[in-house]
Amino acid sequence: MNTLAWIGMLGIVILTLLPLAKKENRTKEEMRKVIVTLAIILGIIITVLVFGVNYLLALIVGFSAMIVFDKKTYTKKRLSIYGSIILIIGIAGFAISRENPEYVLNHLKDNPKTTSLYLAENGVTLITYQSDVVRPLASTVKILIAAEYAMQIDAGQLNKDSLVPLEDLNRYYLKNSDGNAHEEWLNAMQSEGKIKNNEVTLHDIAKGMATYSSNANTDYLIDLLGISAINERAKALGLTQHEDVYPIVSAILIPNQIKSESMNEKQLIKKLEAMSMEEYRTLAEELSEQMKEGTIKAGDVTYGPSTDVQKVWSDRLVGASANDYGKLLAAISNDQFPKTASETIRDLLEWPMQLNESNHDRFVHLGAKGGSTLFILTDALYAEDHNGDKIEIVLMTDDLNFWQGMLIRNNMNSFESKLLGSEDFRLEVQKELSEM
Structure with a gap:
């Protein structure tokens, strides 16, 4: 609920x-x-x-x-x-x-200014619908963070078995701000006996980011890996339209930070929108550092912004193009990372293979990471079947109203599943969108 x-x-x-x-x-x-x-x-x-x-x-x-x-x-x-x-x-x-994959296709056709779809099969790009437009990624950005984490593990800069106190993670946890993702991850860790002396392994933190989409884990990793290293990784991977990464959780605190007692909500939103992205990112980084140091105690913060304030936060989330993430998925699927890094990032992203045993009947590899806010729904996935055929899909939607968001969430899985399993449907989607 x-x-x-x-x-x-x-x-x-x-x-x-x-x-x-x-x-x-x-x-x-x-x-x-x-x-x-x-x-x-x-x-x-x-x-x-x-x-x-x-x-x-x-x-x-x-x-x-x-x-x-x-x-x-x-x-x-x-x-x-x-x-x-x-x-x-x-x-x-x-x-x-009811499952209706056609709903997602129709939404793409009806909303070219706020949607993108990228699909490539065996290295050949079939669909590039608005795929060069930069849109907010929401939690799909965590694929890039996972890539930098995997590379630092490969380089020996980090040890995935190192232990991290839960207290260090909780500094970044803002209750009720992530759809209970962090709490669900903690419950899973507890039930699996992976919390010992109130500590968890670094790799379990990374898996909590990828599988459960914990924003607290994400901001911890952003600080550990280094923002500059993550942004440089995007450039090294050829993600030419990727915006600079900044902390997710601390950005939620920006409205409270800049609001004065005499300011009403309309004035607050106007001030937020007037901030340059450089100012916004810098403030998010400063607030994240204060959360890490304990100057700002996340546990004392009450989260409850209005829908309009959340819209500003959502619009300013890190953006990139569908082309960028299609390129990133292909690099993962084709093992273009060093061996250990490749194994590490696959272990993080291929949670659908562990979650659903029936996926083993269809795929050798299936990795995915999606993201959502009240207004955004994004997903990026790669798959390889038992014949060695590979597909990468990136779907991005923005400016969703409540009804659209609900229907796309209900039908995205069937849409993607049909794209993966039916060549005829892929050709239909390609034809429909190419005529736009």
Whole structure:
């Protein structure tokens, strides 16, 4: 359940309990309704969190249950109204939950100013749809950080088995800012017995960045590897359109840092947008250093920016072109890194092979890293099948509204899977996008 889902549940609880504020409303019948409603809400939460049922499906079932237990339901007029509502919700739910790879293709066609698609097969570039446009990468930038990490391991500058205190990572952890990615990684480390004396290995930190997309782990690695080294790696790899990397978490703190007491949100956004990227990056680096030193204690920071402020942060995330990441994926897939570096970066990115055993039936190698904010959805993947055929895919979308983001998230996997498995679909996408 995401934040909006929790807000929705809380809203229902408040609206349910509100009538009881008046003593005359506390009748047996009203109390029965409240108990039934709260029980259904609790059931929805348990069903989603414990049994992993789709939230929308659980909500529809819960709404239906509320209708069934309401005595006033059983009139012709009410049955007709509720039946229509359930039908509409059911149709909307089906549209959202069903796999529809064509939705992603249509979104690309309809939004050329905010989308990119790159696809290469066996070294031949087939699709370069807006692929030379620089767009925010979100967490897909972590592929470049993984590449620099792998190279420093290969050069002997770092030891992947060295131990790092969790306290050092927690300095960069801003609660509720990464969709619980860091907490999920910590829980996994705990269940696998990989936390000893409150320490984890450096390589597990890197895997937490790649597999779980922990931003705290990412900023720790950015500091350890060195920003200049990461940016120089991008140049050495020929990523000609890659913007300079800077810390992710500390950039979230920039609005609080520049806001004055007399400043309203509109003025704050105007000031943020007026900052040059050089000023913005420099401030992010300074704040990250303060988090590392403990001058700023991340645990004391309350994260809760408005959607408009988050949009500014999202727009200013490190950017690059789809062409750049297609080139980077090809270098990984074709083992153009030194041997140890190649093994290291594959170990970080090929988590889909470990996550889903059925992928072994289709692929020898499958590596991926995606990224998202409220407004961005990006993904970069490479694959090699048992015949030795290789494909690299980079998909980038920006300026998504809530509905678009939800549908693309639901359909991206089926879109990419169909691209990987069907030559006819690849040719269809190539033809459709080349005509734009």
